[in-house]
Structure formats: structure tokens, C-alpha cells
Amino acid sequence: MKGIVLGQYYPADSVIHRLDPRIKIILALIYIVCSFLCRNIFSFVLLFMSSIVLILVSRIPLKIVFRSLRAIIFIMLFTAVLNVFWTKGEPENLLVSWKFINIYTEGIYNAVFIVVRIVSMIIGSSIFMTYTTTPIQLTDGIERLLSPLKKLHVPVHEFAMMMTIALRFIPIIVEETQKIMSAQKARGADFSSGSLMKRAKALVPVLIPLFISAFRRAGDLATAMTCRCYRGGKGRTKMTVLKCRARDYVMLAVSAAFTAAVVVINIYSFGYTM
Amino acid sequence: MTPVRIKMSKITVENVSYVYSAGTPFEVKALDDINLSIEENRITGIIGHTGSGKSTLVQMFNGLVRPDEGRILLDGADIWENPKEIGKVRFKVGLVMQYPEYQLFEETVKADIAFGPKNMGLDEDEIKNRVSECAGFVGLGQNELDKSPFDLSGGQKRRAAIAGVMAMKPEVLVLDEPAAGLDPAGRASIFDGIVKYKNSTGAAVIIVSHSMEDMAKYCDYLIVMADAKVFMTGDRDTVFSNSSQLENIGLDIPQITKVMTLLCEAGVNVSKSIYTVEDAERALLKLFGGVR
Known part of the structure; x- marks a missing residue:
């Protein structure tokens, strides 16, 4: 593994990158809901087209987007195959009938729809959230969106701070793990051969130093935060205050129009039954 | 007919390049066409700014x-010729990484030092001796x-x-910043240990450090790196006489060398190529006819 990239954030300069993280979280939710609202071929075409537009607007290279889809290719194929074989359609739409296997046109359609739905969902949520929003922005956005819960005495700020720290320390811990593994490899430790038991045992020389350094870091961080008078969320202001701009409202309006379009197309299927 | 003997370097680096995170926006060229050779029974210092x-x-x-x-090449053979055998290379070339104290894990110091030799499959007595x-x-x-x-x-x-790492008796001992963050006494005891190891085994020793004083004091040969290349x-x-070039790449010459250079330029009859405080003391005493 060469180099570590935290999450999948892809730095680029696009409208979507500049959106308010709160809006992006809402947009991602709307998009996922829309993908489930789609019922007929026209709405699915609209959904698929919108995914392509999103990729183009966000300036994320296609290669990167495909990489994240590759991870779920098995789930897509599995659900598609299930839909092909297990959808029962109108008798006149029977395509293949062999022993107990019956394939209907509806099954084929359903399989295609489900794949389009999954792909769009993944593209939509990752374009709005993971690719274009840094993890820190994302937790900031979540904190703000959940802040009404503070009235119910939910420690929203504390949760967000814990999440931020956890995210911040992932690359550090990964780097530390690699360093310790290298150091032990240099002393002849072998992590990649032998039985499962032997490999588990080989991890002891990595895990002990890793835990010790994680605790040391946690202690250091607590001291550093105390030194800077951190005392939780009460009365605390932000260095960067999230502010919705015109583009954020425009995007909300666009997504509202998109949702309306999907609903309308679902109702008026232009006399086409699929 | 006697065969022609070519003196072979312990380690030869041939046209080596390396890129981090290739194909992503975070791509960094770490090494660019490096050629080097490392000799036995010698302490080679590698200096260069961060990155x-x-x-x-x-x-x-x-x-x-x-x-x-x-x-x-290690003893003339490509270490990656058979990637499955790379473990054997690690016993021959011992690497002490930066801040190696974070790799300790055993219950006793003894057991921790024995970890490497144990992985080599040596017998108990040999491990104890080492x-x-x-x-x-x-x-x-x-006691410790x-x-x-x-x-x-x-x-x-x-x-x-x-x-x-020394307990594996590597033929090449590589140390990355072995004395970083230690007090002067700690630094001295680490470098003394390294010199003792070299004298006792005749190994090729490679030290990476930022301290020009330490490098001047302990290294027989220096490699200066800058921007992923051998500078x-x-x-x-040879190296410290190019102080202006070193300064251009963000490095320095030992403090005492600067002092002696200034003295020399001010007309005092001392050599410019003095790199340790001890040598400077000797030169100055000689100049004033003093004895210690």
C-alpha cells in the first residue's frame, strides 16, 4: 500500500465541492429517496441521466467513480440475477420456460431497474458526500443538522468531536501500524505465511506497541485540549461558520424539481405500462 | 591465469526511482534515478533535508x-530477483527505523532483543550470546x-x-535518525555502540541524520540527498568544503567548522577542514603552544 488517502475525498474545484456540507447531506438523502421513488422506465432513465450529470458537474474522474462501484459489483449481480429468476409477470410476457425456471419480461426489467437504482444511489451519495466533502466538513455538517437535538439534552457536540477525532486519527494509526509492521518485518517477523493461528500470533508484536502508542497519543491529545481550555460544546463558537449561499438554495430547488419530476413521471407513464 | 578480481560493493543502487501514490492527485516523486554504492567496514552517512x-x-x-x-544489489545480486526470499535479505541488512523504541513489545528487554535472532531460527545458546x-x-x-x-x-x-537489530548480526546495519531527540550523553552512547558494532563485525553501516556534527564525527563517507536525487x-x-552548495539545499556544515573557517579568514593560522570540537581544541592548543 503506497500512501494513504483518508476516506475517498477527491480534491477538485466544482460547484458541488463548494456547496454547504449540510445541504450536501440533505441532497444525498433526497437523491436516495428519489431512487426508491422511481417506478417506470422513464423515471429510471431520468435517474440514470442525473447520475451522469452529477459526475460531470463534480469533476470527479470516471475512473475513481468506477472504483467505488467495483466494490459492490457482486451485490448488483446477485440482486439482478435474483430478480430475473424470481419475478413473476403476466403469462403473455413469459420469455423462457424450462423445467421450473420461468423468465418473464418483467423480471428482466426489474433486474435492470434494480441495478440502475443501486448504481445511482451509490453515485449520488458518494458524489454529494464522500468524494466532494472532507470528513471534517461532513462531521461539521452532521453536527449542525443534529443541533436541534441539543434541546433534548443529546450531547451532539461531544459526539461530533469524538467523530472528528476518530476520523482525524485514522490515517495516523494506519501510518503507525505500517511503521511498526515494517520495524518488526525488519526483525524477521512474517505476517503473510503460516496457519491462521500462527498469523494471529505474529500480530502480537504489532498490536502491543500500537495500543501503547494509541493510549499515549490519546493522553497527549487530552492534555493539549485541556491546555487550550476545551470544555465541551457549551458556548463554543466555530472558526468556520457554515453559511448557505445562493448556490445552495438553487441546488435545493433543483432537487425539489427533480423529485417532483420523478413523481409526475411515475403517475403519468405516457400510456406505457412498464 | 588468475581471475580478474573486481572489488564489489556491499550494496549497489542502480537507477532506482520511486513514486508515492502514483496515479492519484497526491502523487509525489520520492526517489529519482538514484545511483550509489555502499562499502563494507565503513560508516556511510546520508544527509538531506526533510522529504x-x-x-x-x-x-x-x-x-x-x-x-x-x-x-x-546486495553482494552483486538483485535482492528482488526472488521476491519470496526477501525475508533472507532482511536478516542480512538490518534496519533500525526512526524512533525504534515504539517497536518494543516483549515482557523483558532480553526477550525483545532476542526477537530477531529467534525469527532467524538460531539455537538458544547462540541467542543468549548475541x-x-x-x-x-x-x-x-x-540489570536493564x-x-x-x-x-x-x-x-x-x-x-x-x-x-x-544488531542481535541479528546483519552484514549491513542501517539506522534512520538513531539519535533523534536524545540528550548529548544519549547521542554519544548510541553512536559509540554503532562504532563498536562496526569494529567488531566489519559490517557496512549506514546512518541517516540531520545532525552535521554527528555525521562529521562518526561517518567515513557522506551522501547528500536533495529533491529525490543524489546531490x-x-x-x-569533500562534502563540507562545499558549504555554500549545502546551504542552497537547506543544509549546513558543523558549527565548529564555521567557527574555524571564520578564524581562518580572520588570519588565524588554522585549517578550515576541522569538524569536531576535539580537533578544534587540539588545533588551537597547538597554535598557542599549549599542552593538555
Whole structure:
């Protein structure tokens, strides 16, 4: 593994990158809901087209987007195959009938729809959230969106701070793990051969130093935060205050129009039954 | 007819290049067409500013990092010729990484030093001998050997970790910033241990450091790196006589050398090529006819 990239954030300069993280979280939710609202071929075409537009607007290279889809290719194929074989359609739409296997046109359609739905969902949520929003922005956005819960005495700020720290320390811990593994490899430790038991045992020389350094870091961080008078969320202001701009409202309006379009197309299927 | 004997370097680096995170927006060129040779029974120092590729280079010597291009030859044989055998290279080329005290994990210092030799499959007696011998190099006594490594002081931990690599008796000992963050006494005891190891085994020793004083004092040969390339090589006279070039790449010459250079330019009859305080003391005493 060469180099570590935290999450999948892809730095680029696009409208979507500049959106308010709160809006992006809402947009991602709307998009996922829309993908489930789609019922007929026209709405699915609209959904698929919108995914392509999103990729183009966000300036994320296609290669990167495909990489994240590759991870779920098995789930897509599995659900598609299930839909092909297990959808029962109108008798006149029977395509293949062999022993107990019956394939209907509806099954084929359903399989295609489900794949389009999954792909769009993944593209939509990752374009709005993971690719274009840094993890820190994302937790900031979540904190703000959940802040009404503070009235119910939910420690929203504390949760967000814990999440931020956890995210911040992932690359550090990964780097530390690699360093310790290298150091032990240099002393002849072998992590990649032998039985499962032997490999588990080989991890002891990595895990002990890793835990010790994680605790040391946690202690250091607590001291550093105390030194800077951190005392939780009460009365605390932000260095960067999230502010919705015109583009954020425009995007909300666009997504509202998109949702309306999907609903309308679902109702008026232009006399086409699929 | 006698066969022609060519003096072979212990390690030869041939046209080695390396890129981090290739094909992503975070791509960084760490090494760019490096050619080097490392000799036995000599302490070679690698100096260079942060990010010049030193650490990547030293991790290539024992096969922790595989070059994208080029070859690393150990005794004339490519270490990556058979990637499955890379483990054997790691016993021949011992690497002490930065802050090695964070790799300690055993219950006693003794057991931790024995971790490497145990992985080599040596027998108990040999392991015992090596542990006490290498603890001796770095100045750890029986008292420390029986303690938990987590009860040692920072400097002792560092020395225990270095002994843990020495105990494999590598033919090449590579140390990345072995004395970083230690007090002067701690630095001296670490470098003394390294010199003892070299004298006793005749190994090729490679040290990476930022301290020009330490490098001038202990190294027989210096390699200067800058921006992923080899900037300069030579003995310390050759390297430190180019102070202006070193300053251009963000490095320096030893403080005492600066002092002596200024004295020399002010008309005092001393040599410019003095690199340690001891040598300076001797030169000045000689100048004033004093004896110590």
C-alpha cells in the first residue's frame, strides 16, 4: 500500500465541492429517496441521466467513480440475477420456460431497474458526500443538522468531536501500524505465511506497541485540549461558520424539481405500462 | 591465469526511482534515478533535508520498499530477483527505523532483543550470546536486560531497540535518525555502540541524520540527498568544503567548522577542514603552544 488517502475525498474545484456540507447531506438523502421513488422506465432513465450529470458537474474522474462501484459489483449481480429468476409477470410476457425456471419480461426489467437504482444511489451519495466533502466538513455538517437535538439534552457536540477525532486519527494509526509492521518485518517477523493461528500470533508484536502508542497519543491529545481550555460544546463558537449561499438554495430547488419530476413521471407513464 | 578480481560493493543502487501514490492527485516523486554504492567496514552517512527521500531509500536497502524502477544489489545480486526470499535479505541488512523504541513489545528487554535472532531460527545458546554481546555494544547491563522495556528511560529504550537489530548480526546495519531527540550523553552512547558494532563485525553501516556534527564525527563517507536525487557524495572534507552548495539545499556544515573557517579568514593560522570540537581544541592548543 503506497500512501494513504483518508476516506475517498477527491480534491477538485466544482460547484458541488463548494456547496454547504449540510445541504450536501440533505441532497444525498433526497437523491436516495428519489431512487426508491422511481417506478417506470422513464423515471429510471431520468435517474440514470442525473447520475451522469452529477459526475460531470463534480469533476470527479470516471475512473475513481468506477472504483467505488467495483466494490459492490457482486451485490448488483446477485440482486439482478435474483430478480430475473424470481419475478413473476403476466403469462403473455413469459420469455423462457424450462423445467421450473420461468423468465418473464418483467423480471428482466426489474433486474435492470434494480441495478440502475443501486448504481445511482451509490453515485449520488458518494458524489454529494464522500468524494466532494472532507470528513471534517461532513462531521461539521452532521453536527449542525443534529443541533436541534441539543434541546433534548443529546450531547451532539461531544459526539461530533469524538467523530472528528476518530476520523482525524485514522490515517495516523494506519501510518503507525505500517511503521511498526515494517520495524518488526525488519526483525524477521512474517505476517503473510503460516496457519491462521500462527498469523494471529505474529500480530502480537504489532498490536502491543500500537495500543501503547494509541493510549499515549490519546493522553497527549487530552492534555493539549485541556491546555487550550476545551470544555465541551457549551458556548463554543466555530472558526468556520457554515453559511448557505445562493448556490445552495438553487441546488435545493433543483432537487425539489427533480423529485417532483420523478413523481409526475411515475403517475403519468405516457400510456406505457412498464 | 588468475581471475580478474573486481572489488564489489556491499550494496549497489542502480537507477532506482520511486513514486508515492502514483496515479492519484497526491502523487509525489520520492526517489529519482538514484545511483550509489555502499562499502563494507565503513560508516556511510546520508544527509538531506526533510522529504529528500532518505527514509524511502534506506527502507529499500532491506526490501521493505520495492523500487518502481532500477535495482538494489546486495553482494552483486538483485535482492528482488526472488521476491519470496526477501525475508533472507532482511536478516542480512538490518534496519533500525526512526524512533525504534515504539517497536518494543516483549515482557523483558532480553526477550525483545532476542526477537530477531529467534525469527532467524538460531539455537538458544547462540541467542543468549548475541543478546549479551549486543546489549554490551549499546551499554545495557544485566540489570536493564531483566526489566520490562516499558520501565526503561527513553534513551535506554532506544538502545534496547537498536540492540534488537544488531542481535541479528546483519552484514549491513542501517539506522534512520538513531539519535533523534536524545540528550548529548544519549547521542554519544548510541553512536559509540554503532562504532563498536562496526569494529567488531566489519559490517557496512549506514546512518541517516540531520545532525552535521554527528555525521562529521562518526561517518567515513557522506551522501547528500536533495529533491529525490543524489546531490553530492564524498568524504567529509569533500562534502563540507562545499558549504555554500549545502546551504542552497537547506543544509549546513558543523558549527565548529564555521567557527574555524571564520578564524581562518580572520588570519588565524588554522585549517578550515576541522569538524569536531576535539580537533578544534587540539588545533588551537597547538597554535598557542599549549599542552593538555
